[in-house]
Amino acid sequence: LFTCQTSSFQESIDVDERDADFDNEEIAGYSQKIQQINSYYAIYYYQNTSLTLLDASLPPEAEPELRSYISRRLSKGALLGGMGNIATVELSIPEQAVGCYCCLLEQEKSPEQPDADGNGWVVILNTFSLTLQTFRIELDKYVQGLQGCLTPELRTNLETEVRPYLNRWYEESVMHIHKVVQLLQANVGYLLHAALSHKLFEVTGADEKTKADIARFIKAASLQGLVQEDTLCKAISEDSHSSLIIDCSTSPPTLTNKVSNRFCNDWIQAFLNAAERFNPFLLRQILENFKLKAIQDMNNLKRFIRQAEMSHYALFRCCLFLQSCGNGDVLLQNARAEHSSLPEACGIIKVLEEFLGEHAQGTLY
Known part of the structure; x- marks a missing residue:
């Protein structure tokens, strides 16, 4: 099960390799073509x-x-x-x-x-x-x-x-994702995590256009419109105490209250590669694949939670899944908000949170 999921994830982040199977000279020519786009x-x-x-x-x-x-x-x-x-x-x-x-x-x-x-x-x-x-x-x-x-x-x-x-x-209308990736570089993982976890954010030391670009990037990376609205509101209220601060007065920008996880970090290189090729359309496809994978994992977790209510083995599988996906904090946050009115599911989620907390050992899950 987890081997298949890992393979699927790798295919998602390797979209640029599948869609553009070029050698180095072809990549250079392709990048130049896009930079000179009409x-x-x-x-x-x-x-x-x-x-x-x-x-x-x-x-x-x-x-x-x-x-x-x-x-x-x-x-x-x-x-x-x-x-x-x-x-x-x-x-x-x-x-x-x-x-x-x-x-x-x-x-x-x-x-x-x-x-x-x-x-x-x-x-x-x-x-x-x-x-x-x-x-x-x-x-x-x-x-x-x-x-x-x-x-x-x-x-x-x-x-x-x-x-x-x-x-x-x-x-x-097209270049905002590229501009934000170029601006944040490896820190783009924190924006991806903020988008998935519905974290509030504030941009300082930047002009209005840059602020708008960052806001549009986070909105584009979020699951707004793809998850239930009441779930979204509950998840936002849970994390409203600490906003992500993006200070653009320094180069590169300085981030405060930043949080990420292995899932978001694994996507960073795909974004950087596409930005280096100056390909905003590939960047958008990678962003959509990122969201699709997150939604697939959310649906898997919901299914595992339903099964875990009746089976200890299913609960164990649920723990293994959360460990392997690298996005446990985000998935549990959304699951907790969505199942807040279901006592049995809340009990399962609490056990999962305790399990991950015990096994985190200082690493992000």
């Missing part, structure tokens, strides 16, 4: 089934191809207001096939424009990566930030607001 945008005004180009950073020969593609999508009703859609599109640009994010921002009705129903702006964001889907939530939120400054003509604020905003989409 990202594009286009914005159209959509009215009465017609598209009017307002601005674009695409090469001139590629824009008509993109417009044709978007027109087909709109005619099929494939773009829903406010919800991004991602597909692969062939365009006359160096990358040829690009990941294309499309979002229709519907125009609000007003007394001045009573016939605006169905009108809106189509925002297109392109990059060479075909895995743009992993950042769809961030892209949706970023594009929504345009809503307040859009007009049918964009005559007054194109240069001052809209174009600078769209030019920053890749940096703002």
